[in-house]
Amino acid sequence: MNKYVELKNHQREIFYFRLRLAISIIFALALLGILLVRLVYLQAVRHDYYQTLAESNRISIVPIVPNRGLILDRNGVVLAHNYSGYTLEINSGKTADVEATINELSTLVSITPKDRKRFKKLLTERRNSETLMIRNRLTDEEVARFAAQQYRFPGVEIKARLFRDYPFSEKTAHLIGYIGRINQTDVDQLEESEMAANYRGSDYIGKTGLEQSYENELHGTTGVEQVEVDSGGRAVRMLSRTPPASGNTLVLSIDAKLQEIAEQSFGNYRGALVAIDPNNGEVLAFVSKPGYDPSLFVDGIDPQSWDELNNSPDVPLNNRALRGQYPPGSTIKPFMALAGLFYNTRSPGRTISDPGYFNLAGSSHQYRDWKKGGHGSVDMFKSIVISCDTYYYGLATELGIDNIYSFLSRFGFGKKTGLDLEGETSGLLPSQEWKMKRYKEKWYAGDTVSVGIGQGYNLVTPMQLAFATATLANNGIGYKPHLVREVRSARNNENRLIEAKLEFDMQIDPAHLDLVKRAMAAVTQPGGTAAQAAAGAPYHIAGKTGTAQVIAMKQGEKYDASKIDERHRDHAWFIAFAPAEQPRIALVVLAENGGHGGGTAAPIARKVLDYYLLGKVPKPLADVADSEDDQHD
Numbered sequence: 031m032n033k034y035v036e037l038k039n040h041q042r043e044i045f046y047f048r049l050r051l052a053i054s055i056i057f058a059l060a061l062l063g064i065l066l067v068r069l070v071y072l073q074a075v076r077h078d079y080y081q082t083l084a085e086s087n088r089i090s091i092v093p094i095v096p097n098r099g100l101i102l103d104r105n106g107v108v109l110a111h112n113y114s115g116y117t118l119e120i121n122s123g124k125t126a127d128v129e130a131t132i133n134e135l136s137t138l139v140s141i142t143p144k145d146r147k148r149f150k151k152l153l154t155e156r157r158n159s160e161t162l163m164i165r166n167r168l169t170d171e172e173v174a175r176f177a178a179q180q181y182r183f184p185g186v187e188i189k190a191r192l193f194r195d196y197p198f199s200e201k202t203a204h205l206i207g208y209i210g211r212i213n214q215t216d217v218d219q220l221e222e223s224e225m226a227a228n229y230r231g232s233d234y235i236g237k238t239g240l241e242q243s244y245e246n247e248l249h250g251t252t253g254v255e256q257v258e259v260d261s262g263g264r265a266v267r268m269l270s271r272t273p274p275a276s277g278n279t280l281v282l283s284i285d286a287k288l289q290e291i292a293e294q295s296f297g298n299y300r301g302a303l304v305a306i307d308p309n310n311g312e313v314l315a316f317v318s319k320p321g322y323d324p325s326l327f328v329d330g331i332d333p334q335s336w337d338e339l340n341n342s343p344d345v346p347l348n349n350r351a352l353r354g355q356y357p358p359g360s361t362i363k364p365f366m367a368l369a370g371l372f373y374n375t376r377s378p379g380r381t382i383s384d385p386g387y388f389n390l391a392g393s394s395h396q397y398r399d400w401k402k403g404g405h406g407s408v409d410m411f412k413s414i415v416i417s418c419d420t421y422y423y424g425l426a427t428e429l430g431i432d433n434i435y436s437f438l439s440r441f442g443f444g445k446k447t448g449l450d451l452e453g454e455t456s457g458l459l460p461s462q463e464w465k466m467k468r469y470k471e472k473w474y475a476g477d478t479v480s481v482g483i484g485q486g487y488n489l490v491t492p493m494q495l496a497f498a499t500a501t502l503a504n505n506g507i508g509y510k511p512h513l514v515r516e517v518r519s520a521r522n523n524e525n526r527l528i529e530a531k532l533e534f535d536m537q538i539d540p541a542h543l544d545l546v547k548r549a550m551a552a553v554t555q556p557g558g559t560a561a562q563a564a565a566g567a568p569y570h571i572a573g574k575t576g577t578a579q580v581i582a583m584k585q586g587e588k589y590d591a592s593k594i595d596e597r598h599r600d601h602a603w604f605i606a607f608a609p610a611e612q613p614r615i616a617l618v619v620l621a622e623n624g625g626h627g628g629g630t631a632a633p634i635a636r637k638v639l640d641y642y643l644l645g646k647v648p649k650p651l652a653d654v655a656d657s658e659d660d661q662h663d
Contacts, residue, residue, distance in 0.1 A: 089269060090257045093231030096250030097192060099277030101206060101240060103286040104515065110206050112192040116168040119161035124185030131183060132164060138179060139165055139172040147332045166329055194328055200321030201293045204349040207239015208324035228252050240280065240513060243450050247517055250277035281516035283312035291641050291648060292317045295634040299624055300344055302351040304496035305617035305638060308607060310530035311509030314615060318350040353455045355489040356620060359576035360417045360663045361603045362484035364502065364546050366425060367410055369437040371542040375428045378545050381409045388423035390475055397423050397479055414549035415558050417575065417663050419483050426482025431473055434481060435461040440536055441498040449493060449511050457494050460487035485579060492620050495605060500616035503607035505543050506536035550574055551610040559663050563632030569643055572610035575627030575663035576603030599623040604631035608639050615642050627663040
């Protein structure tokens with residue numbers, strides 16, 4: 031029998047039982063309260079948010095890319111348009127082994143090494159979640175072959191897309207430019223300008239030329255489709271659709287046939303041509319030779335083609351008309367003559383005796399005229415007709431660089447013209463201030479002598495010189511040059527004309543203008559430096575030839591083109607307007623390393639003028655030869 035007997039305390043056990051029961055009930059009620067609060071929060075407070083999420087799982091928002099606007103010439107000839115085609119595209123995020131997939135795909139459709147290189151380049155530039163093209167412009171047969179085997183290729187699909195086409199290819203490459211795939215730089219710029227939303231779904235954007243300058247007009251407005259999808263993401267039905275608005279059509283002032291004739295007239299010469307209507311600033315032709323095939327850039331240029339273009343000694347990617355900077359040579363002389371008249375430095379009847387050289391006071395250096403032995407007695411009219419260097423050496427010295435800078439800048443030298451293309455350079459009109467800032471040197475009298483004949487520090491672009499020539503042709507009234515003359519809206523069929531914008535009226539003395547313009551007309555007559563090129567023209571041409579040195583000759587050394595490397599030979603210039611009495615067209619021709627302006631550049635201009643004024647189409651063009659006659663510029 032146990033000595034100790036355990037007595038139970040029933041009251042205490044009941045107390046602890048009830049305590050545990052109460053705690054359990056309180057805990058359960060707390061959990062239920064939390065659940066109820068969470069339910070209220072989800073169903074009431076966050077109702078709209080979760081309803082939106084549910085809808086987004088059920089409804090897919092699909093952007094609809096608008097058709098890009100057309101680009102037409104002044105007569106309605108298409109310079110840039112769209113066409114539809116099929117592309118084969120890969121989403122690398124949904125493809126386990128991209129390289130193996132491409133190898134398999136190549137058994138169904140043709141995939142070249144060039145296609146593979148381009149795809150790899152695009153892969154490095156890709157945006158998140160986008161598909162990348164491995165092949166474009168698939169044939170119907172290739173589409174059918176892939177469609178039958180598509181189940182084998184997750185993340186690979188065929189898409190119908192619009193492609194950009196440039197019918198005139200190289201002839202308008204520097205003018206029209208091209209579109210290219212949107213990269214991160216473009217994305218950043220779109221976000222900064224708050225335009226990113228309008229580019230949802232878009233793959234392309236204007237990169238150069240008018241495609242870039244008028245991107246906002248050409249792109250259009252992106253549309254939207256609301257599509258109901260199933261759990262697998264497949265479209266079930268369309269709920270709503272906001273159609274896209276196509277981009278506007280640009281109608282240019284360019285004449286496509288004139289452009290083609292101008293480009294072909296260069297033959298094998300590199301160079302540039304700009305033709306302007308002096309009465310309103312419309313650009314009629316805009317040529318930079320050589321050009322390039324803009325379609326190479328649309329889907330991403332392959333490395334080999336890029337190397338060929340980028341490393342070519344002909345520099346086809348350089349827009350010579352807009353960005354090329356060259357000494358103007360003797361084409362500056364009509365403007366120098368006007369400066370002399372404006373400042374009363376030289377009167378029309380004052381003559382100088384030209385011995386074939388000019389000696390600057392206090393200097394032993396001799397500045398040679400192009401004609402050995404000189405031209406004898408020369409007045410201002412004759413100085414332009416025969417292009418007397420000695421006359422302008424002296425005139426520049428008498429004017430001084432300050433007056434030269436002040437007057438020539440009024441014609442737009444040393445400034446951008448404001449043409450509606452990106453990337454224009456301003457050339458160089460030198461001054462004392464410029465030289466001190468650039469070289470930390472003062473201006474010397476010898477510097478002024480060279481400026482007088484368009485050499486030395488002088489640099490102009492063909493566009494700039496064309497604008498100055500058009501202003502001269504229009505009696506000192508300058509209209510801002512422009513390429514687009516009309517914008518046609520795709521939304522309401524309204525046309526917006528680009529009005530001529532008056533830049534300045536120089537108020538030049540009519541007698542001064544008459545003298546210079548008559549002298550320029552005599553340049554194309556017998557005895558003038560462009561007489562041969564203008565021979566037989568049924569209209570009068572006012573012009574001025576020019577030769578711009580590429581390398582300096584030693585004093586006393588005679589220039590012999592046959593003994594100089596082709597790329598070191600002089601550049602050939604010709605500026606002109608016609609008809610001389612009432613100009614309808616003003617133009618500038620630059621033939622790089624073409625020698626004398628009268629023998630190379632002027633014949634190119636003649637073909638362009640004949641077509642524009644007479645409708646005369648030149649015969650099949652042979653290479654333009656440099657005529658070695660006894661005339662100079």
